[in-house]
Amino acid sequence: MFYNILPAFIVGGLICVIGQLLMDLTKANITPAHVLVIFVTSGVILGGLGLYEPLVRIGGAGATVPLSGFGNTLAQGAIAGAQEKGFLGAFSGGIEAGAVGIAAAVLFGYLTAVVFNPKG
């Protein structure tokens, strides 16, 4: 069960390196939010062009855990929705595919914020 861990490490690490270069080599006012928005958008575009799936096949979690993977999920969902239900599916497909991630983030985020206090 461990054969796919090294590829995940390398692909995931390389995707993060792109993010690091984005932060270090562009203007200084770039925040984590900017990095995440760039990643999710590029993930959707690459996913839509069919360029992200090969990365997922090689890297497994290395490609799905970075936020570009979430973007890819949204794109695949929108395409599948469009195939099945046409235009309406293009609207609903992305959110349906991303629903687990979004719901988990909202629930766990809310609970943590309620339980803990900022440490500083």
Next chain:
Amino acid sequence: MKEIRELYNKRGEKMNQSNLRPPTINLTPKEYKEITQRISPKPKVLKNVIMAFLVGGLICSFGQILINFYMNYTGLSKIAAQMAGTASLILLGALLTGLGVYDKIVKIGGAGGIVPVTGFANSMVSPALEYKREGYVFGVGGKLFTVAGPILVYGIVTSIIVGISYSIINWF
């Protein structure tokens, strides 16, 4: 000091030029910018890149271990196991943020801690925690989306564009 006056004028400020006593320092903004760039230290890119690779790689490998676990021991399908793995990482990222650990991981790992979905969880929880004193509706509920909001907006809008383009292409 013509350049200084131009700088102020460019800002559309109505300055009476004859009354303006220009700054006494003997530098133009352009020269000053050059000095600033020379003196301000640059980020240690090589070290940051190596750390981002290691930390990001570790988080993704851990995600892979979780997915393998869900597939082999709970009998979930590959897609379901991936979703469960992502959800588990989000929970982990949220917890580590609450415990005050995640910001230290990012300090070391940089984008290696920001780009994985755990970083997404961190960016949701941290404003919600920070503004908790402003109440559960605007403080926690609202601020949960200060960073997640833009991510969802751009992610969903582009995904709809992708879906619609796909439909249009298939039309013909």
Next chain:
Amino acid sequence: MVSKKVGNQTVVFQNPPIVLSGYNVVGPKEGEGPLKGSFDKVLADTYDGEKSWEKTEAKMLETAMREVVNKANVPLVSVDYILAGDLLNQIISSSFAARQIGLPFIGLYGACSTMALSTALGAVLIDGGFASKVICSASSHHDTAERQFRLPTEQGNQRAMYAQWTVTGAGSLLLGNSGAGPKVTSATFGRVIDYGETDTNNMGAAMAPAIADTIINHFSDLNRQPDYYDLIATGDLGSIGLQLVLEILNKSGTKTGINFTDCGVMIFSPKQDTHAGGSGCGCSAVVLTGHILKKIISGELKKILLIGSGSLHSSTSSLQGESIPAIGHAVSIEA
């Protein structure tokens, strides 16, 4: 009547107000720094038993205001005004602290230049005969300032190598028109100067031109040379801003020497990983009321010049892409 204004921007006090006492409170990180021996009170943690950091900051400031009066051994009711400011929107820390004390309050905003500004204005009030005792204060808190100006404290982020660390601390001076102690002899009020820096992490670079302008005007107004002072401390430019100021001064023909330093550089050691040093209203407030005042009283320093440095942007203006205007106010204190 003889004008007390000299040159373009400077006032010289005819009956120099006396610094009756100084008091400061700092957070735990500052309490571990190189100046730890000079602080009156060090908090054990950043909350100090309060429910929010905003409450902690107001409480620190209130403590600094009350204790500075106690230390001088005068009744609180004999004080005429409180002059104070801080970094938070609508200077809530100062107003909330003044609410607890009940003296007439003049709220100031000069960003990190506030301590120099409140001291200068307090001296003006006293020398002008409008007051006999004035509390001059300023405060900042790392976590309240981070929240307002940057990112939530728990959000993971890599700070720029030239970024500064907002000091958690509050400091007060009690100025009076009679008594014994060092004297506030002159003040130079700065002009708002903007050299086009837009990076809010590089505050030192944004503020250095304004500080250099105030320093040059101070010396030309008073016809002095920098070696007149034993110590010339800029408010909180940090290590990058200090280097920039020295470079600007050298290029503008002002001789700089080893008597130049910066409160933000003094308050943290490089080991504390603050990158370029301290910032915030509290930084110059606690260094002035602690380290510098103690050295003046002990006789190690005779004449000092403090130039408080403030960057006058808001989170809104920087999000809208405006450059950062800055200001420097100078006060001289002589034994």
